[in-house]
Amino acid sequence: xxxxxxxxxxxxxxxxxxxxxxxxxxxxxxxxxxxxxxxxxxxxxxxxxxxxxxxxxxxxxxxxxxxxxxxxxxxxxxxxxxxxxxxxxxxxxxxxxxxxxxxxxxxxxxxxxxxxxxxxxxxxxxxxxxxxxxxxxxxxxxxxxxxxxxxxxxxxxxxxxxxxxxxxxxxxxxxxxxxxxxxxxxxxxxxxxxxxxxxxxxxxxxxxxxxxxxxxxxxxxxxxxxxxxxxxxxxxxxxxxxxxxxxxxxxxxxxxxxxxxxxxxxxxxxxxxxxxxxxxxxxxxxxxxxxxxxxxxxxxxxxxxxxxxxxxxxxxxxxxxxxxxxxxxxxxxxxxxxxxxxxxxxxxxxxxxxxxxxxxxxxxxxxxxxxxxxxxxxxxxxxxxxxxxxxxxxxxxxxxxxxxxxxxxxxxxxxxxxxxxxxxxxxxxxxxxxxx
Numbered sequence: 505x506x507x508x509x510x511x512x513x514x515x516x517x518x519x520x521x522x523x524x525x526x527x528x529x530x531x532x533x534x535x536x537x538x539x540x541x542x543x544x545x546x547x548x549x550x551x552x553x554x555x556x557x558x559x560x561x562x563x564x565x566x567x568x569x570x571x572x573x574x575x576x577x578x579x580x581x582x583x584x585x586x587x588x589x590x591x592x593x594x595x596x597x598x599x600x601x602x603x604x605x606x607x608x609x610x611x612x613x614x615x616x617x618x619x620x621x622x623x624x625x626x627x628x629x630x631x632x633x634x635x636x637x638x639x640x641x642x643x644x645x646x647x648x649x650x651x652x653x654x655x656x657x658x659x660x661x662x663x664x665x666x667x668x669x670x671x672x673x674x675x676x677x678x679x680x681x682x683x684x685x686x687x688x689x690x691x692x693x694x695x696x697x698x699x700x701x702x703x704x705x706x707x708x709x710x711x712x713x714x715x716x717x718x719x720x721x722x723x724x725x726x727x728x729x730x731x732x733x734x735x736x737x738x739x740x741x742x743x744x745x746x747x748x749x750x751x752x753x754x755x756x757x758x759x760x761x762x763x764x765x766x767x768x769x770x771x772x773x774x775x776x777x778x779x780x781x782x783x784x785x786x787x788x789x790x791x792x793x794x795x796x797x798x799x800x801x802x803x804x805x806x807x808x809x810x811x812x813x814x815x816x817x818x819x820x821x822x823x824x825x826x827x828x829x830x831x832x833x834x835x836x837x838x839x840x841x842x843x844x845x846x847x848x849x850x851x852x853x854x855x856x857x858x859x860x861x862x863x864x865x866x867x868x869x870x871x872x873x874x875x876x877x878x879x880x881x882x883x884x885x886x887x888x889x890x891x892x893x894x895x896x897x898x899x900x901x902x903x904x905x906x907x908x909x910x911x912x913x914x915x916x917x918x919x920x921x922x923x924x925x926x927x928x929x930x931x932x933x934x935x936x937x938x939x940x
């Protein structure tokens with residue numbers, strides 16, 4: 505009965521909007537944000553790099569630069585792989601405009617403070633060519649496929665200060681234009697599409713800072729995250745069928761995000777993005793702004809909602825995540841005025857599977873046990889034994905798989921040594937006075 509109720513709420517929340525006539529809402533929103541019309545929009549190539557992979561990130565309005573707590577981080581902040589709790593593999597499907605769609609496969613892993621992963625993404629749309637008489641003479645797919653390799657490292661990681669995380673993605677992208685036909689005889693010209701195809705060589709750079717402040721609950725996880733990322737910085741080359749030349753600019757951007765979790769089951773995030781045309785910065789589009797929120801209803805069910813303003817037409821999204829036997833499933837609905845002049849309803853799906861934390865939780869328990877044992881021994885007057893236990897906690901924390909500073913044990917050890925030294929000095933001084 506419990507499962508039926510939850511899924512009933514899920515579908516009632518998620519699927520009423522497509523059945524409504526949203527023309528009035530479209531007109532109202534377009535009028536409100538008419539001053540944000542951007543004449544430079546659409547001036548870059550490899551536009552699929554801006555299409556979200558889907559699922560939870562799209563539910564949050566793609567406001568993910570600071571949150572970055574699952575395998576979706578590839579498109580938002582490459583620093584995140586070094587702080588993810590568990591290894592993860594994820595698949596995404598995003599239906600886009602008309603018959604176009606995007607499929608994504610991502611996997612990520614972390615060893616101590618070092619994270620790494622890979623993502624394969626493919627956007628495709630059917631391509632049909634007709635002759636002057638309306639007969640279809642060619643049929644294929646236009647596609648943009650990208651492959652990203654990620655590395656990241658969390659510097660100065662500790663118990664109180666969670667460290668400064670830096671990361672990068674190296675990307676290769678290929679735009680495949682199918683061969684077209686000869687207008688004279690309707691025969692396909694072999695290699696004709698290659699000249700319009702393109703190769704993109706890009707890189708992402710990211711920074712992530714995590715700490716705790718204004719926290720209304722007890723938890724070791726930081727409740728504030730600050731993210732900064734530079735995405736899709738690079739070049740595109742075309743003309744491979746004849747002479748190779750530079751294509752239009754790739755869709756570079758700078759993003760700054762902030763997420764805050766005031767309560768244990770509620771997170772809010774905001775983000776500002778600045779798209780860039782690197783060859784002519786004056787042709788860059790305007791700033792875009794987004795906000796997203798997530799409420800975790802139970803341990804296995806969460807609800808998200810987001811808003812993104814990019815140009816004059818906003819994107820409003822909502823969705824849910826639920827976990828079944830260790831697999832997290834996400835469904836997102838987006839009312840999208842950003843990608844088209846007409847209201848478009850997007851549905852995107854994702855499935856994520858985790859593969860353990862490589863022993864980090866177990867190692868952390870050993871650290872805590874050694875630290876607490878040291879406190880007990882010291883309270884009972886066993887100074888040397890207490891130092892041994894605190895050293896044990898420090899060593900375990902500083903080695904794989906944790907690779908962090910454990911400040912409570914370090915502070916306890918230093919305080920005990922300082923106190924013991926002061927005590928020894930006092931005892932020595934009184935001993936001298938007594939002899940005199």
